Amino acid sequence: MAEAHRQGIAGPGYYWMFGDGVQGVSQFAYDPETQSDLIAASTGSALVLTASPSVLEGFAHYDAFVRHWDEFRTGRSPGREYYDAKVPLEFREADGGQMLRDVEFSPVPFATALMGYDTVIAAAFAACDAEEEKRKRQRGDGGGGSVGAANAGDNGGGSGTTDSGPTSINGDDFYQAFLNRTFAGLYGTVAIDPATGTRIPQTVPYSVSNILTAPTEDGMAKITVTTTDVLEKSESGESVWRNLEAFVFSDGKTYPPPELPPQQHDPNLIGTGARVAASIMCAVILFTSLFFVYWTHKHRHRRVIKSAQPIFLYILAAGALLMGLAIVPLGMEEPASQRGLDAACMAGPWLVTVGFSLVFSALFAKTLRINKILGRRDLRRVKVDAGQVMRPAAVLVCLNAVLMSLWTAIAPLRYVRTPIEGSVDEYGRSTASVGMCTLPADPKDSTKTWWVGLLFLCLIAVVNGGALSAALYQVHRARRIQTEFSEAKFVKLSVLSITQAWLIGVPLFFIGRDSPQGLYVVMSTILFIMCQSMLLLIFVPKVYFLREWKKKLRHREEERKRKSETPTWMQNDSTRSDVDQTQRASSSWIRGSDKARESVRNLMQKVGGSVRTSDRARESVRNLLQKVGLDGSMGEGNGSTRRTAGAGVPSGVTASGTLQTPRRRVQFAADASSPPEAAAAVADGFHDESGEGPESRRITGLTMSTLGTDSTFAEVGEIKLEVKEVRMMRLASTAEHPG
Template identity: 25%
Template sequence: MIALRRRTIGQLTLFILAILLSCSSSYDNQKDEIQSTDLDFYDKLYNSNIGSIERPLQNRTVLQFSDSSSTTTAPVNYTLSHLSAFLNGLVETDINGIRHVASALMALRDFNNGNDGIVPQIKQCNSNELHLRFTMEFIDTLRQPLAASTELVRILDRKNSPPCEHNSATEGNVVKAYPSGIIGAVHSAVTSPLSTIGGVNDLVTVSHASTSDDFSSKLEFPLLARTIPSAGVDAEAVVSYFREVLNATHLGVLYVNDPFGTSYARVIQTQAESGNYSIVVRSVALQTDASQDEAILSLKMLNQTGYRYFVAILFEKDFQTIMPLAYDMGIAGENYFWMFTENQLELMNSPITTGTKLAQAVHGSAILAKSTGRRLLEGTKFYDSYLSQFSTLWKSEDGWKYLQSKLPHLDLSMETLERSEPNSFEFFLYEAVVALCIASCDAARKTNSDFYTAQDLYESFVKTTFGGVYGPVFFNQKTGDRQADTIKYAVYNILSAENTSIVEAKYQQIFKQRKKQCLDNKYSTSRKMVWESRVDEESFHGLSALNCLYSTSGGKVWELLPNSEFIYADGTTTLPDNLPPLVNNNASSTKVAAVSISTCGLSIGLSILWIVWTYTKRKTKVVRAAQPLFLYLLCCGTIILGSSIIPLCLTSFDLSQGILDGACASYQWLYCLGFTVSFSSLFSKTRRIYHVSIGTRKSGWDEKEA
């Protein structure tokens, strides 16, 4: 009876718990569904309350929202923060610029809704205890530092005026609030002034694409962080590929003369001088936005090196200018190998027009960039979830309308966006938005005052850890840069034949794993880090859990992808020579060689004849007075000296390199030895005559007696 009663109570308890869980799940699903369809909820919340906001707070605005459709739900106080994103390709829209805006908006939506499908750590910040949400606006830098800086100064002026003044002309869902952080920019030359101005105004800047080594200095950029490593890490990968895969000994570097290009070229030079063997590097600068004459001058300097392997660190405009000129000058195409940096990975979504000089110049060349694309990333949780969510969100009618409201100049179709591929900068932008939101959440929880400072936000940011496209993301707390060992590199082959233009991954840089040991919630910067090919992110839930990250005693190696062959400019898989074939400008013709050998024979024959004559006349008074020993030495010296002509004449004939090398070495020995013997005998004989003459005068012996 007692057992039956206990069983009944247990079943009743389970039933009640099931009902509660079902209701809770239903509420959460309903809440998520409402928020996911209402993309502009927080934009409208801010814009609908701008009349009541006298002045924006330092880094957030507190607004109260009351659900008019609910009689039981109490009003919610939302803390709204605003982000200003400085990107490219928004006014004159291109596919990569649109994808970047869509990626940033999706990251913002995921954080605001607590959607942890891509980054599990987002869920920890989306709680009822802290209603921190974000809005975002987008500014086109036009790739110009002055234009971007002017826009940022205009945005910062909002701090001293009520929101209603600068939101009077707001179109659609655009929010014009005072920012709590800056996202961007793409080019290092643009990011530099943005970070400086932002730092003076107590704003953190997070860049997803600027890689200049200068940004690692916290004395100059104390509030700048990056979700991308510095250019030095990219340069190390470049040198590694040329050394390990191509066995290069000489390398020409053409770089754009700005902070990004100069730091990239500098690290290539440094890395090339180290390692198992050094690579001779010649660097040539190219002015930013160079004219055709300036480009030709730089290419002539590059051509004078005589090298055939080149690294080009160029922006898109310079790339379009330089490469056709290089093809016309004969230093691009067959017999040459060019490697480009990550900027040219945009060719994946904007193929080169086939048949043009640009297509002919870059056919068979390479791009070294971070790993991206289905072939390299498909099967990982982040990549698969990202593509699925991106497609579902932006091909919906509500999603497309929301994207159009953020991009008034949008002139591309939804189908074009659907067919395009994400590049690595897009993933880093998503990570930058997510990381800044998570760090803001952490800073808001830790602060005891009404506002968190930019320094509080920066310190939280560099300590943030979350699951990214290549696995867990860590930041260097001294520099604010992304840790180099959380990045994967690949080499892509540009193929622009007559009917097609594609960019395919051929090589991927991996860690050579020799010893694997699980790191139990610890991270050591002194260890080499390695990710297995298929990462099990299910084991990565907590911010410090590193169950799938291992240490290794091996180093990085380049691995050719399965069923892949790198196609070079001549259409074959044969690597061009690093240097042009050696041309012997000192080689003489056969006729000259015949005359020289005849003269040599005459010289040797006469020397032998005089040796024989001296020997036969050695007892005569004249020969005895001339000292026969010195005459023998003089003739032997002329024989050796004359025979040095023979090795020089061998260059006129088709002989092996070993024989020619021996001939060159023997010429020096024969010439020097023959010259030394001949003139030593003359000098010795002259000196002896001198001493005999002096001795004769001292003894009173005159010439007549002699």
């Protein structure tokens, strides 16, 4: 046993049973330092023996036997006298009988004595039965005198009378009687097995004893043997074990170790790294969705958000949020309860289906709205509200919800752990398995319910595949539509990215279905790509457009403040009195309504080239000049100047500006000593000697600023002249003028 412990087949985790060949072990003690292997191998083992006679106490036949045993031991019974008389004479006379007197009998009979007693009684019963059987044959039972004649012949010709005198029996008769004899012995019913000629084991009460070690005062380890279980006969005659106390095994526990070595099993659970990566992706999706919901609500009154209709943006973010949450139930596995795992199997499809329906319904509705408004060719006014385009989306969401509800109620997915085929150890036990969500029941099951779950799965795939096809069709229709914020383009990119993710993910799902970790990473990545591509492509451009709009707004505000500042020439004009400046302002050359004066203050940009204009263009410029008090006559000749006085125009006006045509851009300026000279300088800018052709006659812009040393204006303004119309852009002036 010490060697067995060194070889690793005995000791903690192992259970050894010994027979009666190791009786007396309780008399041994071992040194823990030199015999530790033997101590470890013996501790917790079992000793299976015939039950101790003490278990028979209280039974009448056993108590009677013990009483006679005590009388025999003390020499007070005829049996002891008979025993002594049968001892050979040489033993009795060798030392005067001292040897017989020195023999000590155990106060309590041990098991061997009881078994010996039953054996002797069985032999005696067999002899009696054999003799009785032979006497019956001799009396002629069933045969009359023929048996007697036969017996007489056997006895040398006797008279055939065999009722008196001894009857001899042979070994065959005795053995046959021994096999057939059954009686109640000290150790229960004695019955012999005809095949082996030994007592049937089930008729003997056995006991199981626990071999343990206990330290002694001298530092040794003593073996203790304690009976823990006894095999007895029940009232119905069946053998049952009666427990006396708990059995302590080699590992110190009261329940047996496994019959086989510990099973090495790989459950193929999701690793920590994969779970952390998926959790990060889920958190990013949730944060992005909630952030864009907050951003949309905050800027809901901005033009870029109003044009996209916030209700669609809220639906998109909500759908992405639900699809991102599906990553959580996809990663559930043991040690969660079976009920929780089954619920997680259906929670994933619910979140993905409803979220996908919301996302695609919103994208479909937005694309449909763009096509309805901008896709018409008759240029008729059309009104499309949110309710009209949301009807198809509502139908898709409701249809998916109904199908998912029926699927959950009739044939929901179940979490099942399946052994991997071919992965077994030397004992035929599985060494690897995978846990996954599967359709209920097997195709071979008599209930035939497996196809119901497959039917619902196919219906959901068809419905959402149809929605995807409809969205792709609407995107194709809107491929050439240009919107103010390029919304059609980004919706198209979002739909295409989601479609591409599904086309890649579905084959990967079937390829990696035997690897829960790989499947979890693939599904989480697909959901992450779908949600993020949709959110970023829809919301980020709007964030950009809003930012650019704010930049332009700040730039305009800065420009307005800059133009509203008092020019340097006015700040330095300290020699002129306030009265003079007021008088000059009152006699300003600006006439007309407040609207005209405000418009003239904008005469500043765009016109290039000395262009010979048409009469209509010259007339338009003349009218503009007359509005501001400059009566400029447009000359026809090269360099001609028409000096026409402008009513109320102060002297010393400097006229400058830019004339712009599609081909040329020419700046002009004239220092004039009188207002007519300034008007003529403006008119000269419209003369063209280059002969560029009819196209050059189109004036696309005119900028003219008039600055006067005696004027209180820093800028008169700006007028933009185009072929079909005159647009007057309002800018802030530096001062207000009376009149």
